[in-house]
Every structure is written in C-alpha cells, then in structure tokens.
Amino acid sequence: SQTIHQWPATLVQPVGSPLSLECTVEGTSNPNLYWYRQAAGRGLQLLFYSVGIGQISSEVPQNLSASRPQDRQFILSSKKLLLSDSGFYLCAWSKVEGDHRGPEQFFGPGTRLTVL
C-alpha cells in the first residue's frame, strides 16, 4: 500500500531563517506531487506541483521554492522565512494523468510551521 510521510510535524522558526520541509511517498512510482499551505481556518492554497523529477510548477509567487530530487521525494524550501509563511503545510500525491476521473489526492500528516 502507498504511504506518504512528512517531517517535521511541527516547527517553530524565527523570521529570516531558512526552511526545509521534506515529503516522501512509498509504494508507488512516478506520482504527481503537490505542496499546499493552509492558514488557520482557511482552505488549501496550492503552492507547487510536480509531474516528474526536476519538474516543478509554481502556483503562487512567493519566497518559497520546491524541488524534486528523486521520484518520490518533494522538498519545500525557503532562504528567509517571513511571518506570513506561518501555516499548515501539506504534501500530497496523486496517480499520473491518464486516469480519466478526477485525480484522487492522498495527503500527508502535515507540518505546522510557526514563524516568530
């Protein structure tokens, strides 16, 4: 069966510090990968998605970046965190396009980031 891991679960960082959040998927190959951010009481905002190694699409201009160094590894980074970067970060995966139905996404446990 497929599983998705995210770490750390919680993180408190000072403004201006760097960030690295990691997501890995097991039990599937060549998945589509996604990074979302959710502010308190709000919906999910898609930040990045990837359809393959080294292929990253950004949805929202910001001081965050994403990388996919391996097929099942997705990393979210920042060189200098802002207060507005606080939130709940979720990684998700879905099967590769070709399934004619709407892609079902499977989410990780999330990372709660607080920037002080």
Next chain:
Amino acid sequence: LAKTTQPISMDSYEGQEVNITCSHNNIATNDYITWYQQFPSQGPRFIIQGYKTKVTNEVASLFIPADRKSSTLSLPRVSLSDTAVYYCLVGSGYSSASKIIFGSGTRLSIRP
C-alpha cells in the same frame, strides 16, 4: 478548472441526515465531482466521487442532477465524529496541470 461554491458552514445534530450542496455551473464534460473531508490538523481525505446520477459508498452518497451544475453530498445519520470541513472539487485527469483546487469548504458542526 470549474469553480465551486458551497456554504461556509452548517450545523446539525447527531442522528440526522446532512446534505451539503455544491454549485459548479461551469463544469466541463470531462469533469468529475469529488468530495473531501478534513479534520483539524490533518490533511483532507477522499470521501466520494461521481460523474452523474447517484453514487453511494460506505461513508456517503453523492447526488448529481442531469445538468451536473450542482451536486449534493449526503451524510446519513451523522455523529459527532463527522464534525469536519467538507470540500467539493471538480476536475478530471485530462486537466493539463493535474491539479485540484480546494476552496474554503463547508465547516460542518455536529451537536449532541
């Protein structure tokens, strides 16, 4: 991708049937309708998906009229544990970006 509109919040009581309606006037021919459930501090979880008419699984039913411009998620005999945010999304695997857009969802509160 088609935009969806759903109520911001709903309240109900244990044992009742809850129906959450979602509007998607611009749904495309290839689009499917998918509902997710999210508990606090967790990622969303797939509940049900359909294209037309009615779909039922062990968790919920999804009713889709012939024009497919709306859909209704039906939760039978809710319990306190059904308190969550419910998201309605439309899209298909043919979407060029393979992405799903989550709106603000419907915050369902179940009372004893």
